[in-house]
Amino acid sequence: MSSTGSPIRILVVDDHPLLREGLRAMIDGQTDMTLIAEAEDGEHALQAFREHRPDITLMDVRMPTMGGIDAITAIRAEFPAARIIVLTTYEGDAQALRAIKAGASGYLLKNMLRKELVETIRSVHAGRRRISADIASEMAEHMADDELTARERDVLSQVAAGNANKEVAARLGISEETVKTHMKNVLTKLGAKDRTHAVVVALKRGIIDI
Amino acid sequence: MSSTGSPIRILVVDDHPLLREGLRAMIDGQTDMTLIAEAEDGEHALQAFREHRPDITLMDVRMPTMGGIDAITAIRAEFPAARIIVLTTYEGDAQALRAIKAGASGYLLKNMLRKELVETIRSVHAGRRRISADIASEMAEHMADDELTARERDVLSQVAAGNANKEVAARLGISEETVKTHMKNVLTKLGAKDRTHAVVVALKRGIIDI
DNA sequence: TTCGGACTCCCCCAAAAGGGGGAGCGTAGA
DNA sequence: TCTACGCTCCCCCTTTTGGGGGAGTCCGAA
Numbered sequence: 001m002s003s004t005g006s007p008i009r010i011l012v013v014d015d016h017p018l019l020r021e022g023l024r025a026m027i028d029g030q031t032d033m034t035l036i037a038e039a040e041d042g043e044h045a046l047q048a049f050r051e052h053r054p055d056i057t058l059m060d061v062r063m064p065t066m067g068g069i070d071a072i073t074a075i076r077a078e079f080p081a082a083r084i085i086v087l088t089t090y091e092g093d094a095q096a097l098r099a100i101k102a103g104a105s106g107y108l109l110k111n112m113l114r115k116e117l118v119e120t121i122r123s124v125h126a127g128r129r130r131i132s133a134d135i136a137s138e139m140a141e142h143m144a145d146d147e148l149t150a151r152e153r154d155v156l157s158q159v160a161a162g163n164a165n166k167e168v169a170a171r172l173g174i175s176e177e178t179v180k181t182h183m184k185n186v187l188t189k190l191g192a193k194d195r196t197h198a199v200v201v202a203l204k205r206g207i208i209d210i
Numbered sequence: 211m212s213s214t215g216s217p218i219r220i221l222v223v224d225d226h227p228l229l230r231e232g233l234r235a236m237i238d239g240q241t242d243m244t245l246i247a248e249a250e251d252g253e254h255a256l257q258a259f260r261e262h263r264p265d266i267t268l269m270d271v272r273m274p275t276m277g278g279i280d281a282i283t284a285i286r287a288e289f290p291a292a293r294i295i296v297l298t299t300y301e302g303d304a305q306a307l308r309a310i311k312a313g314a315s316g317y318l319l320k321n322m323l324r325k326e327l328v329e330t331i332r333s334v335h336a337g338r339r340r341i342s343a344d345i346a347s348e349m350a351e352h353m354a355d356d357e358l359t360a361r362e363r364d365v366l367s368q369v370a371a372g373n374a375n376k377e378v379a380a381r382l383g384i385s386e387e388t389v390k391t392h393m394k395n396v397l398t399k400l401g402a403k404d405r406t407h408a409v410v411v412a413l414k415r416g417i418i419d420i
Numbered sequence: 421t422t423c424g425g426a427c428t429c430c431c432c433c434a435a436a437a438g439g440g441g442g443a444g445c446g447t448a449g450a
Numbered sequence: 451t452c453t454a455c456g457c458t459c460c461c462c463c464t465t466t467t468g469g470g471g472g473a474g475t476c477c478g479a480a
Binding site: 180184 | 438
């Protein structure tokens with residue numbers, strides 16, 4: 001865009017070497033951007049951020065050792081002005097919401113076009129926020145819904161692992177009646193027809209992981 | 211490797227532009243390989259194969275319009291000697307098994323190193339087969355298990371959608387008793403504790419999709 | 421042709437899940 | 451302070467699930 005001024009200094013964080021290579025090629029093709037560092041997980045991302053202080057960080061969410069959400073939280077705790085764009089495959093609206101709450105300024109899907117990515121980088125660098133249309137509309141769909149509480153997610157995760165209410169109760173150190181109460185709330189909140197459906201919906205929406 | 215002889219002609223099929231760019235960069239860096247075409251889904255892959263007759267096809271499995279497995283089947287039906295390497299994120303052992311049954315000569319995960327990819331390309335070009343160690347060991351784990359039958363997968367997919375046995379029976383036009391029989395078999399074959407667990411296991415292993 | 425396997429249907433019965441209700445308790449905000 | 455909310459527990463009752471058994475048909479491979 002502007003051929004004058006210093007380029008946007010970018011840090012790329014992704015555990016896929018091939019994707020990093022693709023991003024490098026794309027960034028190299030822009031006169032107003034430069035790739036200054038790469039990291040392959042959240043821990044290295046934090047180190048790289050401290051060392052290089054990038055203008056923009058492109059971050060995947062699914063990575064070994066330390067995931068993207070934790071990395072965003074850690075970076076923003078230390079550098080509140082950090083501008084981070086999440087770049088991921090589809091992970092559900094809840095995942096995106098977590099990223100944004102953690103301080104991400106953008107959320108893009110990996111199947112987007114180059115054009116959209118470079119525009120988002122410039123946009124976020126200028127202080128704006130950018131969320132992929134697909135994700136934004138799905139997040140909007142669930143705006144009105146109550147989110148699951150921490151305990152409800154605990155219970156649902158246990159259920160996803162194949163535990164009966166009695167077993168979940170034993171594992172969490174609560175009564176079976178309490179587990180049933182939580183599951184009733186989960187079914188209502190997720191609009192699920194039964195516990196199996198609830199698990200599937202929660203997986204789709206990125207509320208729980210397996 | 212060999213600086214003499216004609217280069218290995220490669221077709222890349224993936225719906226992620228960034229990943230295609232990364233592959234292009236990697237292939238361009240090898241003296242004995244050349245990227246001759248790209249496609250973004252299964253249908254275009256078949257067209258591109260007809261037109262270019264690549265030595266090696268690198269193919270993702272998850273794509274819009276026509277998935278990778280169908281594309282492999284279609285290409286191998288027309289060109290039985292086609293050498294296809296699947297390149298994907300982790301999708302479970304059942305997915306890998308389907309790809310191999312469809313005629314893939316290799317199965318790699320996207321988080322592998324460049325070195326492994328170029329070695330696999332040369333290896334497959336020389337007529338060998340190569341499966342990622344992680345996938346191979348997981349496939350081995352389930353060698354002894356009976357696979358689910360088509361009908362069992364149908365039933366399980368309906369269950370994953372939140373249908374009770376009675377509803378599944380109505381949808382598939384069979385009796386509830388038959389659905390229960392299928393579910394009993396599914397639980398046994400997958401080693402699942404209940405239907406919810408069965409759905410989770412099947413999703414993890416790539417036996418059903420959501 | 422015979423055999424195996426997929427698919428279908430049936431019985432019985434115990435256990436689990438789900439839907440309705442109510443209620444106490446602690447803590448963090450308004 | 452009072453209120454809202456998350457977490458906990460309890461009751462009652464119906465429906466669904468799961469585990470055990472058996473058995474018929476049909477199709478394709480040996």
